Amino acid sequence: MDESAKRPGRAKRADAQRNEQALLDAAAAVFVSSGIDAPVREIAAKAGVGMGTIYRHFPTRADLIVAVYRHQVDACAEAGPALLMDSASPYVALDRWVDLFVDFLVTKHGLAAALGSDQASFETLHAYFIDHLVPTCDQILEAAIAAGEIRADIGAYELMRGIGNLCIYADQDSRYDARRLVGLLVAGLRT
Amino acid sequence: MDESAKRPGRAKRADAQRNEQALLDAAAAVFVSSGIDAPVREIAAKAGVGMGTIYRHFPTRADLIVAVYRHQVDACAEAGPALLMDSASPYVALDRWVDLFVDFLVTKHGLAAALGSDQASFETLHAYFIDHLVPTCDQILEAAIAAGEIRADIGAYELMRGIGNLCIYADQDSRYDARRLVGLLVAGLRT
DNA sequence: TGATAAACGGAACATTGCTCCGTATAGTTG
DNA sequence: CAACTATACGGAGCAATGTTCCGTTTATCA
Incomplete structure (x- = not known):
C-alpha cells in the first residue's frame, strides 16, 4: 500500500513529491472555498506552481479530485x-x-x-x-x-x-x- | 395576451420582430441538437444575426430558454x-x-x-x-x-x-x- | 425624400482549459 | 566535486466561449 511501491522505475524526484503534496493541499483548500470547478490557475497559484506542473501531476481535473x-x-x-x-x-x-x-x-x-x-x-x-x-x-x-x-x-x-x-x-x-x-x-x- | 399589448411605446420595428422570431426558431433547433448550453455564437449564426442582436433581444440565456x-x-x-x-x-x-x-x-x-x-x-x-x-x-x-x-x-x-x-x-x-x-x-x- | 430613433453586426476584451517547449535542477556517476 | 542526464518546472500562447461597445445600417414617419 506504500506510495513508493510503483512497479518498475525509480522513485520520483524530491521536488516532484513536494509539488504533488502542495497541489493536493492547495486543491483541498480551494475545493472547499470555490468548489471543485475552481479555475485550474487558482489551484496552481495557491500551490505555488506553474500550469505545466499541475497538468503533469494530475492530467485531468478528475484525477485531482479523486486524489x-x-x-x-x-x-x-x-x-x-x-x-x-x-x-x-x-x-x-x-x-x-x-x-x-x-x-x-x-x-x-x-x-x-x-x-x-x-x-x-x-x-x-x-x-x-x-x-x-x-x-x-x-x-x-x-x-x-x-x-x-x-x-x-x-x-x-x-x-x-x-x-x-x-x-x-x-x-x-x-x-x-x-x-x-x-x-x-x-x-x-x-x- | 397579444404580444403587441406592450404598455406605452410603439410596436417594435419589423426587422426586430423578424430577428426575434428567427432567434427563437434557431434556439429551439440548437437546444435540441446541442442542449441549452450551446454556444451563443452557434444560435446567433443559425439565426443569421450578429452577437449584439441576440443579447439585445435576450439579455441572458435564461430569457431565451424561457421564451x-x-x-x-x-x-x-x-x-x-x-x-x-x-x-x-x-x-x-x-x-x-x-x-x-x-x-x-x-x-x-x-x-x-x-x-x-x-x-x-x-x-x-x-x-x-x-x-x-x-x-x-x-x-x-x-x-x-x-x-x-x-x-x-x-x-x-x-x-x-x-x-x-x-x-x-x-x-x-x-x-x-x-x-x-x-x-x-x-x-x-x-x- | 430626408431626418432620426431603433436596431444591427462583429470586433474586441475577459475568462478559462490545455499544450508546448525552452530552462532549471535533482540525482548520479566518474 | 564537477559534469551529465533524465526529470521536472514554469508560463507564454492558443482555442473556445461569454459579454460588451460602438460605428454603421435601416425602418419608419413627416
Missing part, C-alpha cells in the same frame, strides 16, 4: 460491512449508509454534479466512485432484498446515481433539503 | 386541474402530473441542471418555473394530503426540485432511468 477525496470515499466503502453487522436490519444499515454517502456529497460543492455528468474529463472520477462504492451499496441492497424489506427491482448503480443527483446544488438553496428527499427515495424502496 | 419553452411550461401548469378532476384520486393525479413534468424535463438536454443551479444568469428561468409550476403542484399535493394519501411534510417546491434533480443528465446514461427513480420518490410520499 483529494480518495480516503473519504474508501472510508465510506469500508463502512458498509460494519453497518450491516451492527444494524438491527439490512434496511436500517442501508438507511445509515446512505446518510454517510449523502453527508460526504453535500459537503463537496459541485462534486455530485461532476459525478452525474458524462463529460469525458470526469471519466476517472466516475470510475473511482463506481468501482469503490457500488459493490458496498450492492451488498447492503442485496441483504435488504433477501430480508424482504425492499423491492428487488433497483440496482446499486441506479440508486446511487439517484442519490447523487438529489444532492446536486443541495448547498445552494435553503429551501431544499437533500437529506429529506433522499429519505423519501429510500422510503420508496420499502415493500 | 423557447414558455408554452410547454404553461401547458404543464394548466394540465394540473384537469388531472385532478379526471383522476381516480389525488395521488393518481399527482403521479400523472409528475410524469408530464418528467417527460418535459428529460427531453430538454441540460434544462434540469440549469433549473437546479443558482447561477445568477438563470434567475429568470428559475423564477418562471417556480411561478408557473409550483402553484399547480401545490394544489395537487394539498389535495392528496387532504385525502390522507401522502405525508404532509413535503412542499411543492422541494418536491419539484427533487424531481428536477433526478432528471439531471438522465439522457446521458442508459443505466439510469429517471422515471423509475422519480417513481420511487413519489412512492416514498405515500402514508
Whole structure:
C-alpha cells in the first residue's frame, strides 16, 4: 500500500513529491472555498506552481479530485460491512449508509454534479466512485432484498446515481433539503 | 395576451420582430441538437444575426430558454386541474402530473441542471418555473394530503426540485432511468 | 425624400482549459 | 566535486466561449 511501491522505475524526484503534496493541499483548500470547478490557475497559484506542473501531476481535473477525496470515499466503502453487522436490519444499515454517502456529497460543492455528468474529463472520477462504492451499496441492497424489506427491482448503480443527483446544488438553496428527499427515495424502496 | 399589448411605446420595428422570431426558431433547433448550453455564437449564426442582436433581444440565456419553452411550461401548469378532476384520486393525479413534468424535463438536454443551479444568469428561468409550476403542484399535493394519501411534510417546491434533480443528465446514461427513480420518490410520499 | 430613433453586426476584451517547449535542477556517476 | 542526464518546472500562447461597445445600417414617419 506504500506510495513508493510503483512497479518498475525509480522513485520520483524530491521536488516532484513536494509539488504533488502542495497541489493536493492547495486543491483541498480551494475545493472547499470555490468548489471543485475552481479555475485550474487558482489551484496552481495557491500551490505555488506553474500550469505545466499541475497538468503533469494530475492530467485531468478528475484525477485531482479523486486524489483529494480518495480516503473519504474508501472510508465510506469500508463502512458498509460494519453497518450491516451492527444494524438491527439490512434496511436500517442501508438507511445509515446512505446518510454517510449523502453527508460526504453535500459537503463537496459541485462534486455530485461532476459525478452525474458524462463529460469525458470526469471519466476517472466516475470510475473511482463506481468501482469503490457500488459493490458496498450492492451488498447492503442485496441483504435488504433477501430480508424482504425492499423491492428487488433497483440496482446499486441506479440508486446511487439517484442519490447523487438529489444532492446536486443541495448547498445552494435553503429551501431544499437533500437529506429529506433522499429519505423519501429510500422510503420508496420499502415493500 | 397579444404580444403587441406592450404598455406605452410603439410596436417594435419589423426587422426586430423578424430577428426575434428567427432567434427563437434557431434556439429551439440548437437546444435540441446541442442542449441549452450551446454556444451563443452557434444560435446567433443559425439565426443569421450578429452577437449584439441576440443579447439585445435576450439579455441572458435564461430569457431565451424561457421564451423557447414558455408554452410547454404553461401547458404543464394548466394540465394540473384537469388531472385532478379526471383522476381516480389525488395521488393518481399527482403521479400523472409528475410524469408530464418528467417527460418535459428529460427531453430538454441540460434544462434540469440549469433549473437546479443558482447561477445568477438563470434567475429568470428559475423564477418562471417556480411561478408557473409550483402553484399547480401545490394544489395537487394539498389535495392528496387532504385525502390522507401522502405525508404532509413535503412542499411543492422541494418536491419539484427533487424531481428536477433526478432528471439531471438522465439522457446521458442508459443505466439510469429517471422515471423509475422519480417513481420511487413519489412512492416514498405515500402514508 | 430626408431626418432620426431603433436596431444591427462583429470586433474586441475577459475568462478559462490545455499544450508546448525552452530552462532549471535533482540525482548520479566518474 | 564537477559534469551529465533524465526529470521536472514554469508560463507564454492558443482555442473556445461569454459579454460588451460602438460605428454603421435601416425602418419608419413627416
